Each structure stands twice: as structure tokens, then as C-alpha cells.
Amino acid sequence: MRHQHQVAVVTGGSQGIGWGIVEKLNNEGAQVIIGARKPPQAELSDTMAYHYLDVADEASVEAFFKTVENQYGQLDILVNAAGMMFQKPFLGTSTADWDQMMAVNLRGVFICAKQAAKLMKNRQTGSIINVGSIEGLACNPEHAPYAASKSGVHGLTRAFAIDVGQYGIRCNSVCPGWIETALNQGYYQDEAEKAAFDKAMRALHPMRRLGTPTDVANMVSWLASDEAQWVTGQEFTVDGGRMAKLPNVSV
Numbered sequence: 001m002r003h004q005h006q007v008a009v010v011t012g013g014s015q016g017i018g019w020g021i022v023e024k025l026n027n028e029g030a031q032v033i034i035g036a037r038k039p040p041q042a043e044l045s046d047t048m049a050y051h052y053l054d055v056a057d058e059a060s061v062e063a064f065f066k067t068v069e070n071q072y073g074q075l076d077i078l079v080n081a082a083g084m085m086f087q088k089p090f091l092g093t094s095t096a097d098w099d100q101m102m103a104v105n106l107r108g109v110f111i112c113a114k115q116a117a118k119l120m121k122n123r124q125t126g127s128i129i130n131v132g133s134i135e136g137l138a139c140n141p142e143h144a145p146y147a148a149s150k151s152g153v154h155g156l157t158r159a160f161a162i163d164v165g166q167y168g169i170r171c172n173s174v175c176p177g178w179i180e181t182a183l184n185q186g187y188y189q190d191e192a193e194k195a196a197f198d199k200a201m202r203a204l205h206p207m208r209r210l211g212t213p214t215d216v217a218n219m220v221s222w223l224a225s226d227e228a229q230w231v232t233g234q235e236f237t238v239d240g241g242r243m244a245k246l247p248n249v250s251v
Ligand SMILES: NC(=O)c1ccc[n+]([C@@H]2O[C@H](COP(=O)([O-])OP(=O)(O)OC[C@H]3O[C@@H](n4cnc5c(N)ncnc54)[C@H](O)[C@@H]3O)[C@@H](O)[C@H]2O)c1
Pocket: 011, 012, 013, 014, 015, 016, 017, 018, 035, 036, 037, 038, 053, 054, 055, 056, 080, 081, 082, 083, 084, 085, 104, 131, 132, 133, 134, 175, 176, 177, 178, 179, 180, 181, 182, 183, 184
């Protein structure tokens, strides 16, 4: 098993993409600690644990990583999956909206990565994976703070990687495309709308399906593994080919 004897933290790991990553790393042998504001609804295995974490609150982040250090004594993998999204016209987006998005999606990644790197530095090894987005590469309308936060995550990943490589720590980001989770359910109101939406979304993807948390988790597990030892400071798009395809009327 890829991650045997390893300790992994997954922020925002109680649901969606984060939970998919928790399951994958745990199935591959890691002890996994979920850091989120709410525990998962699913049952935890003996080698999974939940501890409260609000990534927007630095005191909460410090307390969380102190618990990890005290209870597990090491940290091999950090996955920054906690995130939020809202849709608002640019001119209707307040400074408070902007600050809230940055606090969770970008500042949260910065302070969690910093705390994790302090633990990883002790053992001169570790892998940090930040969940960015294809919206850090191109973006949807009315998504200014989200797109800016995810572009920031990709830049932060590179900057972090070049500073911590000397301690044996790698840092990469994954850029998921459309993954079916609670985050994007607001795009349709009812089942009829969902069916039409699904059909249009599939047409955008060369693979002709929508993404799942497992699709992202598989890439994260590889990046966290020794097989990716020579891989750092990079971003990996996991989107069923959507970004490779120019919009075209004849789908
Ligand atoms: N679903 C997609 O299509 C998609 C695409 C690209 C990127 N992403 C990114 O993937 C990540 C996971 O999103 P998801 O789709 O699973 O959404 P989700 O809403 O199902 O999960 C988000 C998780 O983050 C947690 N979270 C939010 N604010 C937090 C905070 N302050 N402190 C701790 N935890 C917090 C939530 O409680 C939840 O567990 C996010 O960073 C999101 O931006 C999602």
C-alpha cells in the first residue's frame, strides 16, 4: 500500500472532494485526520479521525496542528481541500465577500501549509497538495473572488515549493474541473433543469461524463506518494479534458 505508516491531514475532509481524498489515502494505508468545521456523516474507520478546524481562523489552525503533533508525532501529507464558492456580479461583490473568500480559499491554504511544513521539516520529508481549480486558469462569469483565490493558490503552490524544497518537502496543486459535490448544486433548481444541465456539461467534456471526487483523489494519492518524488511546484488539471477543448457549436 502506497501510504502505509504515513500520517495525512485533509482539510475540508468531511464531504465532497475532501472526503474522496480521505477514503483514498486511508485505503492506501495512511492514518488520516480530517480537519473541518463539521464531522463527516459517513462512518470513520479505525485509522481515520476528526478534529475541529476552521481554516479561516489562525488560532484554530495552530491548535489543530498542535493536536496532530501531540497525538501522531509526524505529518507526511497535507491536502488543502477546504474551500467555498459563491456567484455574484463583479459590481455587486462587496469587500467583505472578497475577504471571506480569500480567508478560506487562499489565506487558509497559506496558514495550514506553514503549520504543516514546520512539522514536516523535523523529518525532512513531506508532500503538500493544494486543491486549486480550472477556475484558476480560466473562469466562469460572476466568479471574481473565487477565480482570484484559485489563481492565488496556484501561485502560492509554486512559491511555497521553491522555499521548502530544501527541507525535503514537495508542494503541488490539483486543478479539478466539474466535480459533482454540494459546492456546485446551486447551478440547477430541480431535476428537469439538472438533466438539461448534465447533458450540456457532458458535451463540454471529451470524456463525456462529469467528474467524481475519486478522480481527484487518485491524482492526489499519486502526488503524495514516493512515485512523485521529483515532482514539485506544479499544477495538474483533472477535468476529463474540458480545458483542452475550445468551445464549438457543433458538439
Ligand atoms: N466541485 C467542483 O467542481 C470543484 C472544482 C474545482 C475545485 N474545487 C475545490 O475543491 C475543494 C473541495 O470542494 P467540494 O466540491 O468538495 O465542495 P464541498 O462544499 O462539498 O466541500 C468543501 C469543504 O470545505 C469545508 N470548509 C469550508 N470552509 C471551511 C473552513 N473555513 N474551515 C474548514 N473547512 C471549511 C466545508 O465544510 C466542506 O467540508 C474546494 O477547494 C473547491 O474550491 C471543487
